[in-house]
Amino acid sequence: MRSFGGVVAVDGASVAVPSGELHGLIGPNGAGKSTLFHLISGYLRADRGEVIFAGQRVERLPPHARARLGISIAFQAVRLFRGMTVLENVMVGAHSWTRHGLLDAALRLPLHGREEAEIREQAASALERVGLPHLASRAAESLPLGQQRCVQVARALCGRPRVLLLDEPASGLRWAERESLSALLAQLRAEGLAILLVEHDVRFVTRLASAITVMDRGRVIASGVPDEIRRDPAVIAAYLGRERASA
């Protein structure tokens, strides 16, 4: 549970994502999807409740420690590091698994150099997976927003995640880019990654997800396989219906 000055953003919401599953999280604006994400990543701290990762309770760990366990996130609002190239941005993602600390960097330079080469390689292959290897040396902030989103996904992948939190990764993408992102997500799922995906485009989610949780006003109003969700009257009333009415 998390509230902001009396406004309860998320309450009693429970989501379980086993590895190898792509779990969709949908709901109208303000439903608490992003807040739930931030509670999992540690960006926000829950007032009450548990976050269990691989059998371990992590809700009291600082965000960098959670990242080291394998929780990676791509933000809804794109947050690439300014003043750095695309490749360097992706390389920063590797901090969650690199062993070297400050002392290592200072004292064990050979190891540091070898690890740095490994990081560079890993970052390059993550860029390849999102289809942007040709932009590696561009300034990150100069890319169009859709491509910045893809760079965020690459940065998250470079962290060798075990669970990947993607907050609307497909928004702002063109059709072809969407298709390749969707193929990448299917492939990552097949590799055994647990993926939690927030997305506005319900069709995009239902095609990929093996399970879907629907939130509205901070609560889970339905969860199940995509076909059930599509027929659920509460969901249609709260979300799908509203969307259809506005469309």
Next chain:
Amino acid sequence: MTLFLQYLAAGIASGSTFALVATGFVVIYRVTGVINFAQGVFAVLGGFLAYSLLHAGVAHGLAEGVAVLITAAIGLVVGLVALGRRGTPPLASLIVTLGLAIFSYAVVITVWGDLPISYDGLSGLLAIGGVSMQRQYVLIVGAAVVTFLALALFFGRTYLGMALTACSSDQRAARLMGIDVWRMGLLAFAVGGALGGLAGVLLTPLQPVQFDSDVGIAVNGFAAAIFGGLVRPVTAFAGGLVLGVAEAMVAGYYRSSYETAIALAVMLALMLWQASRRGPTEE
């Protein structure tokens, strides 16, 4: 004209030390969001430590180098105390650095006394293009430029430097990438300590330091850092040089007691001009 060039050389030399102090401010501020009021203390301690080492018979060069390493360690300790627990707000840390700066007076007076000290730098004159200048000037400018370039390489090219840059760009996002922002802050304080210490060991032969010299050094360094909005190292470096030259000109052609006041007025005018050019919307 020769006189002008000599003032210019002296100004660039002292300006280079301001630039080093300013870079220290910028490095620490960018990574931690803390304005480190103890930045001038690093310079004072660097001067005193080098002085003691030289008196103990340690050779020139080595003594200054060791002094800089010790100030880096002192920077680390200041960082540990000021950053405190993870999540301490930068404003609280700022006040802690101010307290530590005042505490340093007691330490310096206890260990070294309250009289100003100095030691010889590089002796002799060097004639460049008909202008003779102290070798120490050349040493200072060279050391500052080399240090600045090394820092640029460190921040731009190494993996650790990238992590620091990431922290300064977006701390919270950096944290979610697995970067321990708190430890990066300590590293920034250590770098800031080394930069301040370097400025101190270079400056002491030119102008004696005493326990409270940190105020003048910090004010000049801070003014230069502010010139670059506290975040742009190149502009801060340039700001340090402008200040140094302005002070040398005031001291040379007018009165040295007005040098800091007039130089800071020049700085303010430059910043107002800069702000009016940029318009009110940016920053």
